[in-house]
Amino acid sequence: MVERIPMSLTGNKQLRNELDQLERVERHEIVKAIEVAREHGDLKENAEYHAAKERQGMIEGRIMELKDKLGRAEVIDCxxxxxxxxxxxxxxxxxxxxxxxxxxxxxxxxxxxxxxxxxxxxxxxxxxxxxxxxxxxxxxxxxxxxxxxxxxxxxxxxxxx
Structure with a gap:
């Protein structure tokens, strides 16, 4: 059985807005940053590339977390x-x-x-x-x-x- 997460209408809207921002804006920006960093050459010693890849992992992790919480949300009109x-x-x-x-x-x-x-x-x-x-x-x-x-x-x- 799926554990429901109680959430207010306002809280649900805030999480949906954050998810939208991550998926539509930040995800695309980080892909561009990785491409730019890749062009700088040697990836083993490219701090810019590694930082961008780490940020990409954090963004993707947060997107998965938000989708999970929103999927289990029990939205309550306070x-x-x-x-x-x-x-x-x-x-x-x-x-x-x-x-x-x-x-x-x-x-x-x-x-x-x-x-x-x-x-x-x-x-x-x-x-x-x-x-x-x-x-x-x-x-x-x-x-x-x-x-x-x-x-x-x-x-x-x-x-x-």
Whole structure:
């Protein structure tokens, strides 16, 4: 059975755009760079050629990775998710029980998670500990700084990114 990857509409679009850029632009540019480097002669000591070949391998690897992820994507419209519980796509506001500080995160897939933009992966320790919680529930998460306790203050629809 194929393991599905949850992904927002926005995340799916970003990955498709990256794939398109790699296939239509960068793949062709690197082929030209390899041809130019080849014209410089001896390939054994041609750093330009070897760098271009290495870049070509990285581009082809990323194209394969993106095609795999997009092929397994379970695209979820985050504006349509129910908000009774914390699930993929919901925006969760937590209160740190120790500092009374509030923080808000959108639960997204690992490809889309970006703490700086206010989203965390459903597979992260904090993300996993939030799944299924309701407003008023306690969340206990093992973080790099130790075990922390939070309370779910709000669950909303929307997108932070």
């Amino acid at each position: 504006s349509q998710v129910p908000i009774e519980r914390a699930i993929f796509g919901t925006v969760i506001t937590l209160m740190d029980m120790e500092t009374d500080e509030e923080m808000t995160y959108q639960l997204l897939g690992p490809e889309e998670a970006d703490v700086k933009k206010g989203s965390i992966s459903v597979l992260s320790p904090l993300g996993r500990s939030m799944l299924g919680k309701e407003v008023g529930d306690e969340v206990i998460a093992k973080t790099p700084g130790g075990v922390r306790e939070f309370e779910v203050v709000d669950i909303a629809v929307g997108t932070i990114q």
